Amino acid sequence: MMLRSAISPENLGTATAPPVLEVSNLTVEFPTRHGTLTAIDDVSMRIEPGEILGVVGESGAGKSITGLAVLGLLETPGRIAGGEIHVAGHRVDTLSEDELTKVRGSEMGAIFQDPLTALNPLFSIGAQLVETIRLHTGLSKEGARDRALHLLREVGIPAPEERLKQFPHQFSGGMRQRVVIALALAAEPGLIIADEPTTALDVSIQAQITTLLRRLCKEHRTGIMLVTHDMGVIAETADRVAVMYSGRMVETGRVEDVIHDPQHPYTKGLMAAIPSLHDRVEILTQIDGSMPRLNTRPAGCAFNPRCSVAGPRCRLDRPEMVAAGRNRAACFLHDGGTQ
Amino acid sequence: MSTADAILSVDLVSKQFDVSAPWLNRVLERKPRLFVKAVNEVSFSIPRGSCFSIVGESGCGKSTVARLVTGLYSTSAGEIRFGPGTAGRAVRVQMIFQDPQSSLNPRWRVGDIIAEPIREMKLRKTENETRERVEDLLRIVGLAADDVAKFPHEFSGGQRQRISIARALASEPELLVCDEPTSALDVSVQAQILNLMRRLQQELGLTYLFISHDLSVVRHMSDTIAVMYLGRIVEMAPAEVLFTAPQHPYSQLLLGTIPDIHAPNRDRSPQTGEPPSPLDPPPGCTFHPRCPLADARCSREDPVLRAHGRASVSCHAVAEGRAPALDRKDT
Numbered sequence: 001m002m003l004r005s006a007i008s009p010e011n012l013g014t015a016t017a018p019p020v021l022e023v024s025n026l027t028v029e030f031p032t033r034h035g036t037l038t039a040i041d042d043v044s045m046r047i048e049p050g051e052i053l054g055v056v057g058e059s060g061a062g063k064s065i066t067g068l069a070v071l072g073l074l075e076t077p078g079r080i081a082g083g084e085i086h087v088a089g090h091r092v093d094t095l096s097e098d099e100l101t102k103v104r105g106s107e108m109g110a111i112f113q114d115p116l117t118a119l120n121p122l123f124s125i126g127a128q129l130v131e132t133i134r135l136h137t138g139l140s141k142e143g144a145r146d147r148a149l150h151l152l153r154e155v156g157i158p159a160p161e162e163r164l165k166q167f168p169h170q171f172s173g174g175m176r177q178r179v180v181i182a183l184a185l186a187a188e189p190g191l192i193i194a195d196e197p198t199t200a201l202d203v204s205i206q207a208q209i210t211t212l213l214r215r216l217c218k219e220h221r222t223g224i225m226l227v228t229h230d231m232g233v234i235a236e237t238a239d240r241v242a243v244m245y246s247g248r249m250v251e252t253g254r255v256e257d258v259i260h261d262p263q264h265p266y267t268k269g270l271m272a273a274i275p276s277l278h279d280r281v282e283i284l285t286q287i288d289g290s291m292p293r294l295n296t297r298p299a300g301c302a303f304n305p306r307c308s309v310a311g312p313r314c315r316l317d318r319p320e321m322v323a324a325g326r327n328r329a330a331c332f333l334h335d336g337g338t339q
Numbered sequence: 340m341s342t343a344d345a346i347l348s349v350d351l352v353s354k355q356f357d358v359s360a361p362w363l364n365r366v367l368e369r370k371p372r373l374f375v376k377a378v379n380e381v382s383f384s385i386p387r388g389s390c391f392s393i394v395g396e397s398g399c400g401k402s403t404v405a406r407l408v409t410g411l412y413s414t415s416a417g418e419i420r421f422g423p424g425t426a427g428r429a430v431r432v433q434m435i436f437q438d439p440q441s442s443l444n445p446r447w448r449v450g451d452i453i454a455e456p457i458r459e460m461k462l463r464k465t466e467n468e469t470r471e472r473v474e475d476l477l478r479i480v481g482l483a484a485d486d487v488a489k490f491p492h493e494f495s496g497g498q499r500q501r502i503s504i505a506r507a508l509a510s511e512p513e514l515l516v517c518d519e520p521t522s523a524l525d526v527s528v529q530a531q532i533l534n535l536m537r538r539l540q541q542e543l544g545l546t547y548l549f550i551s552h553d554l555s556v557v558r559h560m561s562d563t564i565a566v567m568y569l570g571r572i573v574e575m576a577p578a579e580v581l582f583t584a585p586q587h588p589y590s591q592l593l594l595g596t597i598p599d600i601h602a603p604n605r606d607r608s609p610q611t612g613e614p615p616s617p618l619d620p621p622p623g624c625t626f627h628p629r630c631p632l633a634d635a636r637c638s639r640e641d642p643v644l645r646a647h648g649r650a651s652v653s654c655h656a657v658a659e660g661r662a663p664a665l666d667r668k669d670t
Contacts, residue, residue, distance in 0.1 A: 010469035046552060058525035058526070058527065058528075059525055143569055172613050174613055175613075202397055202552070202614075203396065203552070203554075203593060203596050203597050203598075204396065204592060204593065204596050204613075205613060206596070206598075207596035207597075207598075210598075227660055229525065229526070230598070230602050231526065231597065232597065232598025232600050233598050235598055235599065235600040235601075236598040236599070240499035246553075259601070269527060270527055271600070273526050273527050273529070274526055274530075274555065274561035274600055275530075275533070275555040275556055275558060276555065276558075276559075276601065277554065277555050277558055277582065277594075277597065277599055277601070278601060280558060280559060280578070280579075281559075282537070283537070284529040284530040284533055284534055284559065285530065286527065286531045287527040287530070287531075287533055288531070290495045290496075290497055290498075290525075290527075290528055291525075
């Protein structure tokens with residue numbers, strides 16, 4: 001597969017600055033006693049400055065692993081077995097741990113699902129913010145404190161002067177997630193990996209956090225990779241979406257196009273399976289079966305056992321990403337039309 | 340709502356939890372006793388064969404209501420009454436829990452898990468009949484009869500939830516209390532379980548008390564919906580009415596902030612603020628600190644649930660006619 005094929009058509013010719021993230025043909029493997037498991041298989045994506053890419057999929061689809069691979073936080077024995085990752089034009093997958101530490105935080109920030117475990121319970125919010133800011137910017141203690149105040153104000157925490165002295169347990173879930181976002185923004189990175197940032201929060205708080213992410217992304221021209229299982233959050237927040245299934249990307253395109261006119265049979269099933277808020281149907285469209293585990297992935301297209309339009313070719317060959325409607329999809333329906 | 344054909348009537352039920360510090364700390368540090376009113380004077384009734392849902396954010400008391408109904412908690416005040424059961428016996432109630440990983444015993448075979456209620460309640464005379472019944476139940480929920488010898492870990496999350504449903508059906512219940520039955524499942528599997536639950540309801544004439552935070556799931560399943568906030572029901576209405584014309588400001592907030600996949604990237608202005616601590620609820624209407632319509636009366640006086648059109652709403656602004664009508668049909 002050509003490296004450039006990851007570029008979506010609407011971005012061609014508009015990119016002056018390098019993309020904040022360019023992943024090409026990434027493969028992540030986990031060697032185990034029972035053979036090597038391929039968690040990510042030949043995935044390419046790119047995020048422009050000021051753009052939010054939603055990465056959606058069911059549990060085990062490999063969406064979180066993709067985020068961790070970009071951050072260089074894969075847990076052993078996981079390893080990048082192929083492909084390249086470029087952050088702001090620099091290759092990061094070949095960096096040593098020391099070099100990575102410098103890139104993490106300054107060029108890419110991370111927001112994880114549970115804000116309680118992302119913060120140190122023994123230090124005040126102020127101490128954690130000041131430490132992070134000083135590590136990446138070399139500001140003086142006073143300068144870092146001012147910046148911390150500015151960041152807390154920016155993410156919408158009321159009375160930041162008092163809040164700086166408080167500890168994580170004194171914050172509510174939504175406020176804690178705001179602190180984590182402030183930490184991720186500390187060094188103004190060009191890329192933020194947000195892994196299920198709203199999953200632990202209630203809907204009314206969730207809306208506050210996604211609105212905040214959108215505002216920050218547009219104001220600071222930060223690129224955000226929003227990893228979530230919740231199609232609703234993607235619909236509300238992302239500009240483009242990448243749908244993953246069993247370690248591969250199956251469809252990508254603009255959010256409206258993927259939602260209203262999905263091209264891959266899996267995406268179609270997924271969209272129809274979500275109960276609507278507007279009208280009630282007697283029976284929801286369901287995709288029978290469940291996603292195969294890593295060690296029982298079928299030959300050919302991983303979706304073929306659950307696919308209603310699968311043909312002989314789907315059980316033999318692996319489909320590549322090709323243009324499909326206004327999106328790109330990995331399905332033989334759109335690649336010659338012969339399944 | 341008439342209570343004549345109700346399978347369950349809950350009347351002014353409250354539940355308090357004692358969350359005081361240990362006795363010695365209270366004496367030494369002079370801390371007062373502390374109670375959380377998890378459920379506060381909640382009343383509703385469920386007509387036979389329907390699906391009644393309770394929605395709300397975490398900590399609003401919806402799961403506590405489920406546990407009160409199934410008798411896992413005792414009530415602090417109020418009364419829970421069951422209607423007459425069929426075939427002259429009392430109404431049987433069963434519960435389906437959120438996480439099938441933790442609600443199935445990992446050391447038991449599926450056959451024993453499902454047979455336990457049958458053996459315990461002596462619903463079948465011989466072991467042979469019990470085995471047949473277990474195999475029937477497995478088929479009803481879409482599993483294979485030879486799955487009886489397997490252990491829960493051999494199944495996927497969706498299949499495990501099917502096992503929980505089979506176990507719940509084993510005692511031939513009329514009322515099923517489902518506490519977030521699909522929250523731990525992926526969307527494509529969630530649709531399978533919701534379809535199964537709808538089919539079972541029609542085939543077996545079940546009544547559901549359905550607890551969920553997911554409004555789109557609730558909309559799909561329910562006939563009537565109650566919205567809870569900080570231990571109280573703030574609005575109760577038929578599903579269609581609630582979703583097209585929510586009246587309580589909190590219902591409007593909830594419906595306005597849920598992500599809607601059919602309206603991507605719509606502009607929203609989420610309301611600020613967070614639910615207050617249930618340990619120290621605000622006086623008057625508990626929603627007043629976040630409510631755009633709150634006035635002096637709201638911070639003083641508890642509103643009561645009153646009929647407004649086809650819905651019951653607990654709000655001074657709605658009662659006084661100060662609340663703007665919201666029609667969501669066009670959005």
